[in-house]
Amino acid sequence: MLTVLGIETSCDETAAAVVRLDGTGEHRILSNTIYSQIHEHETYGGVVPEIAARSHIQVLDSLTQQAMTEAGIDWHDLSAIAATAGPGLIGGVIVGLMTAKSIAMATNKPLLAINHLEGHALTARLTDDVPFPYLLLLVSGGHTQFLLVKAVGDYERLGTTIDDAIGEAFDKTAKLLGLPYPGGPAVERAAQKGNPSRFKLPRPLLDRPGLDMSFAGLKTAVRTAALKEEPVDEDTVNDLCAAFQAAVADVIGHRTERAFDVFRQRYPQVQPTMVIAGGVAANNAIRQRLQETADQSEARLIAPPHKLCTDNAAMIAWAGIERLRLSRDEDPTALSGNGIDDDMDESPRPRWPLDQLSQSVYGSGKKGAKV
Known part of the structure; x- marks a missing residue:
């Protein structure tokens, strides 16, 4: 015991x-x-x-x-x-x-x-006994990554954001639209009352191969649209949040579909399982889009309880x-x-990539690589 x-x-x-x-x-x-x-x-x-x-x-x-x-x-x-x-x-x-x-x-x-x-x-192994190997969409703090989880301590990065993480993009979008802190839940609440079709926002990097993502341009597009609508009323804020959240969900859904293909190439005899973990995993719209993608790909999606x-x-x-x-x-x-x-x-570390083998994308100064 x-x-x-x-x-x-x-x-x-x-x-x-x-x-x-x-x-x-x-x-x-x-x-x-x-x-x-x-x-x-x-x-x-x-x-x-x-x-x-x-x-x-x-x-x-x-x-x-x-x-x-x-x-x-x-x-x-x-x-x-x-x-x-x-x-x-x-x-x-x-x-x-x-x-x-x-x-x-x-x-x-x-x-x-x-x-x-x-x-x-590893949370999904506590809640759902998920066996190795499995895919992980890590959306925690300043991290947005697709990883292959092979065993305890054995992780391979398949793709990452090249600029803002999803959580950062949600928080910054909330701030520029005047929504309260914390930004992620505030944007989700506003999006539930909005029309996602009113504003046409970009889906960055979808035309490029691989699993890397970008969200800085999407955040800037929200700001540009808001400036064109000044003075911005509550309906406009709700519609911008709905459009922003839909764009994020589209990017994540598209990349998840591609991640399932990568997993099948590596492990053709194993049904793909995707685990979503981190604070953004509590977003219901993103969870729903990931579930739809998993169903279409005949894969399994594991999303731990919100509190975990x-x-x-x-x-x-x-x-x-x-x-x-x-x-x-x-x-x-x-x-x-x-x-x-x-x-x-053991010393405390401000930076500590989960995948120790992949080349640093950014933040490789004396404090170490962030990603």
Whole structure:
């Protein structure tokens, strides 16, 4: 039996959770506590890194204790402590990782430094027991990527955005149209009341091969259309949001169809499965378009519950279990000894690509590659 405490502080949610894998292979989320900082950042129209880090400091200890209490376990019942070590806002990552190191040292348990993106990548194995290999559409924070998930720790990037991520495009579109923070849900709510056919917006890169995407031009097209309509009324905002969301869904749907073709070329005997993970996976219009694409392609679409799409600690704890299970299978004595290993030297990282082998698209400075 493996029981792991997970800690997540990469952006503006402070989270702690306990997940258990028992001897029969059944896994359960024993607790999953989240403190959202939305009200602390809404005045600024976006996340302020220093405010986020201070908030993590203020609530993480009590939130971690709450997760343990709700799980009904004591510290000695834990197999390990898992925490996000990156990528993310460095102040927040430092708070979570240092807290996890302190708990690991105090309880004499192993520390597992987890890639936040791997937490998203493996969530579907917690919720739906998805076997390897499978496709992943990762739409988390500043990331929009198609990846091939071959095994724990073995990821291949098939395509990525060459500029803005989807989440960034939603947030910036919301801001230029005067919608409140957070932008993604605000755009989705407005789009539900709008006419997607009123404005003709571009579908970038659809005429090019491969799986790369671009959303900066789409965002600019929304701004240009809004300027032509000034003064912009509520109906115009709703119609622009509907047109923008429809364009994003078209791009994602087209690229997903092509991703299924790539998967079939690699694994002709395996039915394609696409997992969508990350905050944008909570968008119902995008989910619906992906489901239609999967049905047409005779493929399977897995979209975890909304509460496990946005940042949470259950996915970090589960990624820790996956790695513990992997090390145990390779070495049955891996969990013996004092439980303190070289992971205590792990440094927090603002950038940490999930696919370590693909050539950097951008952001390859001294902080490392972003994608």
